[in-house]
Amino acid sequence: MLPYIARRLLYAIPTLLGVTFLVFVSVRLIPGDPAVAIAGERATPELIEQVRLELGLDQPLLTQYGRFLLGLVQGDLGTSLRTRLPVAPEVWRRLGQTLLLAAASLLLASVVGMFLGIVSATRPYSIFDNAGMVLALLGVSTPVFLLGLMLMLVFSVELPKMLQLSGPILPPTGSGTWKHLVMPAVTLGAYSTGIIARMTRSSMLDVIGHDYIRTARAKGLSERVVTYRHALRNALVPVITVQGLQFGTLLGGAVLTESVFAWPGLGRYLVDAIFLRDYPVVQAAILVIAVGFIIINLVVDLVYGLVDPRIRYG
Amino acid sequence: MAEQTRSFIGQTPAAPAGRGTARLVWRRFARRPAALFGLAIILVFLIVAVGAPYIAPYDPDEADFFRARQGPSRDHWLGTDELGRDVFSRLLYGARISLRIGLIAVGIGVGVGVPLGVVAGYYGGAVDNIVMRLVDIMLSFPSILLAIGLVAILGPGLENAIIAVGVVAIPVYIRQVRASVLGVKELEFVAAARAAGASDARIMWVHVLPQCISPILVQSSLQIAAAILSAAGLGFLGLGAPADVPEWGTMLAKGRQYVFSASHLTTFPGLAIMLVVMGFNLVGDGLRDALDPRLRGR
Numbered sequence: 337m338l339p340y341i342a343r344r345l346l347y348a349i350p351t352l353l354g355v356t357f358l359v360f361v362s363v364r365l366i367p368g369d370p371a372v373a374i375a376g377e378r379a380t381p382e383l384i385e386q387v388r389l390e391l392g393l394d395q396p397l398l399t400q401y402g403r404f405l406l407g408l409v410q411g412d413l414g415t416s417l418r419t420r421l422p423v424a425p426e427v428w429r430r431l432g433q434t435l436l437l438a439a440a441s442l443l444l445a446s447v448v449g450m451f452l453g454i455v456s457a458t459r460p461y462s463i464f465d466n467a468g469m470v471l472a473l474l475g476v477s478t479p480v481f482l483l484g485l486m487l488m489l490v491f492s493v494e495l496p497k498m499l500q501l502s503g504p505i506l507p508p509t510g511s512g513t514w515k516h517l518v519m520p521a522v523t524l525g526a527y528s529t530g531i532i533a534r535m536t537r538s539s540m541l542d543v544i545g546h547d548y549i550r551t552a553r554a555k556g557l558s559e560r561v562v563t564y565r566h567a568l569r570n571a572l573v574p575v576i577t578v579q580g581l582q583f584g585t586l587l588g589g590a591v592l593t594e595s596v597f598a599w600p601g602l603g604r605y606l607v608d609a610i611f612l613r614d615y616p617v618v619q620a621a622i623l624v625i626a627v628g629f630i631i632i633n634l635v636v637d638l639v640y641g642l643v644d645p646r647i648r649y650g
Numbered sequence: 651m652a653e654q655t656r657s658f659i660g661q662t663p664a665a666p667a668g669r670g671t672a673r674l675v676w677r678r679f680a681r682r683p684a685a686l687f688g689l690a691i692i693l694v695f696l697i698v699a700v701g702a703p704y705i706a707p708y709d710p711d712e713a714d715f716f717r718a719r720q721g722p723s724r725d726h727w728l729g730t731d732e733l734g735r736d737v738f739s740r741l742l743y744g745a746r747i748s749l750r751i752g753l754i755a756v757g758i759g760v761g762v763g764v765p766l767g768v769v770a771g772y773y774g775g776a777v778d779n780i781v782m783r784l785v786d787i788m789l790s791f792p793s794i795l796l797a798i799g800l801v802a803i804l805g806p807g808l809e810n811a812i813i814a815v816g817v818v819a820i821p822v823y824i825r826q827v828r829a830s831v832l833g834v835k836e837l838e839f840v841a842a843a844r845a846a847g848a849s850d851a852r853i854m855w856v857h858v859l860p861q862c863i864s865p866i867l868v869q870s871s872l873q874i875a876a877a878i879l880s881a882a883g884l885g886f887l888g889l890g891a892p893a894d895v896p897e898w899g900t901m902l903a904k905g906r907q908y909v910f911s912a913s914h915l916t917t918f919p920g921l922a923i924m925l926v927v928m929g930f931n932l933v934g935d936g937l938r939d940a941l942d943p944r945l946r947g948r
Contacts, residue, residue, distance in 0.1 A: 354787035362803050473684075477928035479879060481886045481902060482920030485909050493910050588792020592883050607887050610802045622799050626791045633790075 340641050348634050352627065359623045360404050363615050364397075374417060374615050390415070413623070414616035416609075423620045427602065431624060433511060434601035437593065438586040440517050441525035446579055449529040453536020453575075458563055460541060468533060475530030480589065484523040484596035491519060509598040516599075524593040528582040535578045539571040573644050580636030584629040678940040685936020691929030699745040708736035710743040710896050719912040729914040732904065737914065740896035741922050747897045748878050748926060751812050755877035756870050758816025763823025764859075764866065770824065771831025772854050781824060788821040797880050801889045808891035811884040815877045826869055830862035837861075864941040871934035875927040882923050898923050 366373040371388040379387075387393075392400045407414070413423040449472075456468040492504035506519050543549065544567050552566045553559075591603030598604070602621050609617035679685050698705065708726075714734035722729045728737040770781040788796065800814035834840065835858055843857050884890035885899025886906075893904055898919040905915025 350783060351786045351790055354783065355790050358787060359799075362799065365803055473928060473931065474924075477875070477924050477931055479882055479886075479899075479902075479920060479923050479927070481883070481899075481906075482916070482924060485902075485906060485913075485916050485920070489909060489913055585792055588795040591794060591798060592886065595887055606798065607889075610798070610806075610889065615802075618799075618802050622791070622795060622802075625795055629792055630790050 344637050355626050363619050413620035416617050418614045427620050430602040430605050434590050440521035441586050442583050445525040445528035449532025450536050452533035456537040457540030472530040472533040475526040480523050480592045487519045520593050520597045520599050536575050539574050543567045543571040577640050584632045587625050675940045679936050682936050684932050688929045688932025695926050699749040702742040706739035706742045708739040710740045728918045744896040744898045751881040752874035752877050754812050755816040756873050759819025759823045763820040764827050767824040767827025768854050771828035785821040785824050793818045806889045811881050811890040815880045819873050834858050834861040868938045871930050875930035879927050
């Protein structure tokens with residue numbers, strides 16, 4: 337197992353370097369003088385010069401990248417142009433909120449998705465199967481902003497009005513309590529629910545066709561034991577991978593959900609920064625989400641290797 | 651026989667993909683009601699997109715402030731927006747924009763991704779290594795994040811949003827086509843073409859690429875859905891089309907401030923996006939099943 341882990345970690349290094357380089361270069365690709373673009377069209381020549389010096393734009397590109405990497409290793413993500421404060425503390429605080437939202441969504445998507453997948457696979461082509469797969473399809477096709485706004489409309493306005501309640505059942509925006517988390521988590525998790533349900537179904541159907549399942553049935557085991565102890569365990573291996581990959585996708589997808597529900601996460605911070613042309617914040621937020629995505633993919637690979645020895649030695 | 655020999659030496663014919671295969675694939679596709687339903691959605695979408703100027707009951711930009719934010723009625727089937735413009739007509743014109751987004755984005759993905767995938771898979775070695783490391787780096791970003799990042803660099807706007815969504819599709823095609831080429835290039839007919847003296851370029855484009863069309867087709871259907879969804883997401887965030895353009899995501903974003911008083915302004919554009927995305931997803935799934943040789947006979 338150790339050589340496998342070492343190999344995977346080594347593979348991740350060039351990707352991490354590539355991602356940091358891409359993000360670093362992208363800010364310098366903004367058309368025109370990056371210092372002017374960052375400081376703003378109406379900035380004074382002194383401010384433009386200050387930005388140029390701060391970013392080290394007067395130095396060779398590789399030197400700049402070296403300094404950027406060194407800063408990253410020391411936890412320095414730059415300084416916001418708007419607040420003039422270091423970006424890192426705000427990024428970590430908001431990352432916590434995004435991780436909370438993504439984790440809640442994944443938990444929900446896993447429970448509901450696997451349930452739908454198992455129900456569909458154990459009764460293939462029945463009405464349960466069709467209903468489960470229609471739900472999965474709706475999850476995959478519904479834009480998060482539509483689902484979010486519709487949930488808001490129902491649980492914060494229409495239902496309370498119908499039931500003559502004094503306030504909303506679930507708060508439409510904000511954060512702080514579990515009630516605030518419900519609608520954003522359902523919204524963000526809908527897509528992953530669909531993916532996990534479809535994966536669970538096809539993986540279960542694949543496993544159910546194998547000889548050892550026939551053997552298990554032939555030796556008189558109950559259908560329940562065959563389904564849950566023999567089929568599901570083996571069918572779960574690819575599902576675990578999908579769940580891991582979905583966690584990364586949820587980190588990215590959170591950008592939209594956070595905008596709908598005014599959730600104080602990294603995604604909303606990023607979008608606000610784009611409008612304010614606060615490029616150090618844009619750079620830091622994209623970098624942190626991308627590195628998080630790589631780390632999650634790495635962990636998924638390692639877990640996959642752990643549960644399926646064929647991958648390790650392949 | 652002589653003609654056959656000549657054709658082998660001179661032109662090396664491509665591996666045959668007969669009309670019978672297409673008929674078989676269609677038969678298996680048509681056996682799936684979900685796939686047919688998806689195809690019907692796409693057909694309606696195409697008709698609406700092409701015929702919007704003839705079908706739309708109103709000019710999509712014609713404002714009528716006395717009728718602002720009215721719900722669905724006989725005059726305005728899907729109601730009016732905050733400027734009193736007909737939502738139904740704007741949705742019809744929006745279909746044109748969505749179609750353009752889907753086609754151009756997939757065009758960028760196929761145009762750049764497929765050649766790179768073929769070259770990487772066919773030559774292997776250093777070329778493959780460089781291309782695939784770049785793919786790894788691009789795929790290290792969640793797709794919507796990569797699109798947002800690109801728009802942040804290029805600047806908000808519909809054209810830039812389409813480019814961003816297209817660029818996001820490139821690594822997906824490279825990885826998929828490369829995988830197909832790796833399998834196909836070991837087949838005997840490729841060895842035969844090489845023995846007959848065909849150049850690398852001819853083998854790649856005439857012999858290998860046609861064998862990789864099925865997965866590209868499936869991927870393209872799914873990618874059109876993803877592109878429309880991502881571009882609508884960018885529009886919703888205010889990073890896509892300008893506010894006056896009837897792009898569905900932008901319409902939804904505009905209607906969002908009235909979600910509690912005039913919910914039709916968000917519901918209808920949202921449903922339009924959902925239906926079209928579902929249509930392309932269903933057709934993509936149906937095609938994948940119909941083209942999968944392992945499912946033959948089922």
